[in-house]
Amino acid sequence: MNTSDHFEAVGCIVKKEKLGTFQHPIPLKDLVLETVSPFPGYYSAEPTEAVNRPSFLFLVLKSVPGYNEDFVIRATQKIKKEHPFTFDASPGFITLFNQHVPCIRLEMVNHDNLPILLDLYARQGMNFAKHQEVTPYETIIRIKRYFSFQMLSEGILQNTLHREMTFLLIPDDLSWDRFESVTMHIKRNFHVGTFDAASGFYYDATGVRDFVRIFAPGMSLNDLKTLREKYLHELSR
Numbered sequence: 001m002n003t004s005d006h007f008e009a010v011g012c013i014v015k016k017e018k019l020g021t022f023q024h025p026i027p028l029k030d031l032v033l034e035t036v037s038p039f040p041g042y043y044s045a046e047p048t049e050a051v052n053r054p055s056f057l058f059l060v061l062k063s064v065p066g067y068n069e070d071f072v073i074r075a076t077q078k079i080k081k082e083h084p085f086t087f088d089a090s091p092g093f094i095t096l097f098n099q100h101v102p103c104i105r106l107e108m109v110n111h112d113n114l115p116i117l118l119d120l121y122a123r124q125g126m127n128f129a130k131h132q133e134v135t136p137y138e139t140i141i142r143i144k145r146y147f148s149f150q151m152l153s154e155g156i157l158q159n160t161l162h163r164e165m166t167f168l169l170i171p172d173d174l175s176w177d178r179f180e181s182v183t184m185h186i187k188r189n190f191h192v193g194t195f196d197a198a199s200g201f202y203y204d205a206t207g208v209r210d211f212v213r214i215f216a217p218g219m220s221l222n223d224l225k226t227l228r229e230k231y232l233h234e235l236s237r
Contacts, residue, residue: 005151006160011202013143013213014176016083019094020136022057024111030128031060031117033094033103036136057111058094058141059104059118060129069144072104075124083120085113092143101129130183140176147202156224157211164217167200169237172208174199182234183212190230192216192223 022034035056061067070092079085088107093100104121108114118128148160149167159165174182179199187193195216202210212231214224 001149007149007204009144009147009149009202011147011200011209013145013198013200015141015198015213016138016176016180017056017094018136018138019058019134020123021132021134024114026115028115028131030076030122031131031134032114032125033058033060033096051231054085057106057108058092058112059106059121059126060094060096061102061104062127062129063099063101064127067102069102071125072102073119075126076104078124079117079207085117085157086110087113087117090143090145092141094141095139103141105141126134145200149202153225154220155228156221164215164218165213166214166216167222168214168231169226170210170212170228170231172235173201173208174235177188177233179212182231185234186230190227192219192227195219195227 007136017038018036019033020036022028022032024032024222031075035058038056052054069091072089076089086109090105092103092105094103095101097119104126108117122128149157150160152158152166155169157169159167176199179197183197197215198213199210201210201214203209212228219227
């Protein structure tokens with residue numbers, strides 16, 4: 001990796017997810033949701049890979065005065081220092097029962113440790129919503145993320161920690177409805193329709209840099225260049 005093409009940043013991912021109550025073998029007192037269809041734009045077209053789909057959990061927090069996403073980051077940092085769990089956690093927001101509520105998006109291979117992890121977060125001051133059955137529903141999620149980027153080409157970045165993720169830089173931010181409409185149009189007119197897309201941004205010295213996050217393991221750089229050109233063309237109309 002050329003170090004001059006590598007940089008780190010903090011930003012956000014915004015996408016639509018279908019969530020429902022996570023069924024843990026041990027009854028949980030706290031509300032935990034799971035993605036019913038992670039990366040649907042890719043895996044819906046690649047059913048044979050369904051077994052290998054990544055899984056995400058959402059620990060739903062109570063909305064309390066003075067809540068700050070940094071609380072989650074600091075709590076996660078303390079837990080990782082003191083306990084040997086393998087997990088990744090990011091603060092975010094979802095809509096649940098028509099309310100905008102904070103959450104912790106969790107990537108965790110071994111779910112056996114989930115009850116212990118919930119207790120550790122509670123000890124750090126996290127207040128979770130009570131467990132209840134939530135019928136699968138679609139919601140827009142907003143997740144705060146740390147990114148480690150490598151520049152592949154002009155306007156195209158790759159996540160060095162999750163190389164199946166690439167980012168197409170665009171000149172402006174988009175409402176979700178506009179983003180979804182443009183993406184569906186491109187999928188119908190692009191020879192590689194098996195990709196999942198989300199919108200987002202990161203901060204740098206110039207301000208905010210907007211992007212389209214693409215999940216498409218194995219997509220070639222030439223196809224990524226063509227895909228970015230299509231987004232730029234649609235956004236200029």
